[in-house]
Amino acid sequence: MLDQSGDRTGSGIELPVLPSHNTARSALTCRYRCGDACAHDAPNRSLNPYFGDVVKRALSRRGVLKGAAVIALASGAAGAATAPAAAGQGRPSGWRSPRGLDFAPVAPNTADAVVVPEGYGQQVVIRWGDPVLTAAPRFDARKQSARAQARQFGYNADYMALLDVPHRRDQQLLVVNHEYTNEEIMFYGYDPAAPTREQVETAWAAHGLTVLVVREDGRSGRLWPVVGDVLNRRITATTPFALTGPAAGSALLQTNADPTGRMVLGTLNNCGGGITPWGTVLSGEENFNQYFANAAAVTDPVAKARLARYGLPTGASGRKWERFDDRFDIAKEPNEPNRHGWIVEIDPYDPHSTPRKRTALGRFKHEAAEPRLTRDGRVALYMGDDERFDYLYKYVSKHAYKKGHSRAAREHNLRLLDEGTLYVAKFTGDSPSTEIDGTGNIPSDGEFDGSGEWIPLATGNVSHVPGMSAEEVYIFTRLAADKAGATKMDRPEDVEPHPYTGRVYVTLTNNKDRGATGKAGPDEANPRTGNKHGHVLELEERHRNAAAESFRWRLMLVCGDPEDPSTYFAGFDKSQVSPISCPDNVAFDEYGNLWIATDGAALGFNDGLFAVPVKGSQRGHVKQFLTVPTGAECCGPIITRDRVLVAPQHPGETDGSTAENPGSLWPDGPGSIPRPSVVTVWKEKRR
Structure with a gap:
């Protein structure tokens, strides 16, 4: 917890409370990740009604991991740690853990390490600056260059995907995006008022994505980079991208350097993503x-x-x-910002292919791009706009996905994200507005729940928004959603369809301004004022069909300290759950359990990775699997049969930190600067 001086108790590192930010994150994080977004008014000043204003009739309500291994950004031996279970978190007598969740929860802590349950091992797979391509030099923090960085692993990994490599039994393809750089803790002697060209160009090269072949150790969960493999690739802030889809070529996308409006240099601030059925990787440009x-x-x-x-x-x-x-x-280039804020698609199996920015998916601060097939085989894609009071979106392709590996099938599938319908979500609660008072108290029907609709914004070259052309809808999607009357949400981040039920899970990270003067008040989908801990929403579309334009929804988790009466854990006994705050990235294991990574936990402890069953008698039983180092955010994650992967992002990003005065020593220990990394975690075999 935070004591009155602003220290995290027991951490030994000062983390002052900054009223101007009003967030658990450091001012350094706010500055470099999102440009101090939380210190300014939210950009959404539209007057569209929020869902607490409308009450519809009540709807009837009914309601891939073995041994819990994790791929994570982990520390080396100096930063590795194993923690005992939290007090009061032991396994109740007579209970059996759901399949895949048989671990003792890690206690909340402030350790400068990746802390995993007893009986689990961990290893750093790759660090920022480690070689990826042939002839990449070994990392030297004092001798960085753009040329070297373009061949090395990038900074601040966020989304990760793990894919099979055909005809390679012991190898897999790890695709990782790199969200942003923090120059103050990257470079010795950095002056924020006067960066050098070399520092700037090195930062350009540290953005983007990495495609990396990794070799598996069959006797453990370890993974080893295969440096220089023909499939390895670095994509940066200067890599050419093709703009595709209905807005490509628009006058609003044309610049002096690109009068065609069809070719963009680079990708910026990549966050959540997804894997398509045809084997490409999607990544969302967020705080561009x-x-x-x-x-x-x-x-x-x-x-x-x-x-x-x-x-x-x-x-x-x-x-x-x-x-x-x-x-x-x-x-000088008023249209250049319009060329960022898209979902990008890369083909990890073709290192010479040109990545694409898909304009049919709309332009906003993208979080997630997770696909699901409709009943007739078309592709539905779910996306969040990570901003206070912004919206949840869906895209449904016009044409169906074609199975198979033929060239014709692949060319067909690579066009599926260029023609379809873009939707935005409107939520309606089924409780009287007097019962949604901002306290988080459960309404009299026992749940925060209701109905919703997907409002079409554009289909191909046809706009469904009066006063806006189709290309304006795609390029200025936020303004189109304002006009359509979408529901203002509490920072919708990752959106993930369940692999078996088709239910869609949405993380709402937080919103300090909910209910503030002049801002949207609480509604049943966002029921707390000053929401600093966030919540998780569960959405089920009509007939479980991803093409449906209506849905039912409920809040599965209302996060925070379990002793806080405003929290809710799907009705599960709160005395048995782990505290959780600020849910962000999510993933499912092979048993259908939901895994949640946190970002900015506002309870005074480090961020971490949590697991929770979504069905059965232990639905809502949140258990913390690991924690990440001081100042870090837990990113990824990937949950497989053999391991769990996470990416501790921006370790040491605490106020006052610099390369000369690091806020963390993870993962390399004394005498080093902190290095964002990828970590793998596995269950040790019993002897």
Whole structure:
């Protein structure tokens, strides 16, 4: 917990409470990850009604891991740790853990290490700066260069995918995106007011994605990078991307460097993602706005409003990239920001292919791009817009997915994300508005629940939003959703369909402004004012068909301290659950259990990875599997039969930290700077 001085009790590292941010995250994190988004008003100032204003008639309500191994960004021997179970978290007499969840929960802590349950091993798979491509040099924190970084593992991994490699029995393909850089703790001698060209270009190279072949150790959960494999690839902030779909070529996407509006350099701030049925990887561009500068130079009122809705900085950017490339200066290239904020698709099996930005999926701060097939074989894709009071989206392709590995089938499938219908969600509660008072107290019917609809925004070249063309809907999707009357949510982040039931799980990370003066108040889908701990929503579409335009929903978890009366764990006994705050990335194991990674836990402890059954007598029984080091966020995760992977992102990102004065020594120990990494965790075999 936080004591009155702002220290995390027992951590030994000062983490001051900063009222200007009003978040558990450090000011350093806020500055480099999202451009201090939480210190400013949310960009959504629309007057569309929120769901507490409308009460519809009540609906009837009815309601891939063995041994819990995890692939994570883990520490080396110096940073590894095993923790005992939390007090009061022991296994009740007569209970059996659900399949895949037979571990003693890790206690909340502030250790500068990856802490895993007793009986589990861990290993760092790859660190920021480790070689990926042939001729990549060994990492040297004091001799970094853009040339070296473009061949090394990037910074701050977020989404990860693990794919089979055909005809290679003991190898797999690890695809990882790199969300953002934190130059103050990356570079010795960094001056935020005067970065050097080499530092800036190195940061460009540290963004993007990595495709890496890894070799499995059949006797444990260890994974080893295969440096220089022909499939290995680095994609950066300067890699060419093709714009595809209905908005490609629009005048709103054209720049001096690209008068066609069809070819973009680079991808920025990649966050959640997904794997398509045809074997490509999707990745969402999230807080892209912070990289641009000088929006105040735009005077046209329509263009100005569009920039404001996406939170573009009016003055200089935090990283000062506009000093080194005109594309980051809105005064010189007003359309360049429109070329970011998309879902990108890469083919990890073809290192020479051109990555694509899919305009049919809309432009916003993308979190997640998880697919599910409709009953007639089309592709439905679920996406969150990670901003306070922004929205949940779905895309359904026009054409069906074709099975098989023929060239014709592959070419057909690679066009599925270019033509379809883009939707936004509207939620309606079934309880009287007087019972949704912002306290988090459960309404009289016993659940936060109700109905909802998917509102179509555009289909192909046809707009469903009055006053907006189809290309405007795709490029300024937030404004289209405002007009459509979508429900303002508490930062929708990862969205994941259940592999067996088809139910869709949505993490709402937090929203400090819910119920604040002049802001949307509580509603049944977002029931707490000043929501600092977040919640998890469960959505079931009509007839369990991903093409349906209506759904039922309920809140499965209302997160926080179990002793807080505003929390809810699907009706499970709260005295037996692990505290959980700020749910972010999610994944399922092969038994259908939900695994939740947290970001910004506001309970005074480190972030971590949690598991919870979604059905049966232990539905809602949250158990903490691991914690990540000081200042880090838990990213990934991947849950397989043999291991769990997580990516501890931005370790040591605490206020006042620099390369000279690191806030964490993970994973390399004394004398090093913190290095975001990927970690694998496995259950040790009994002798």
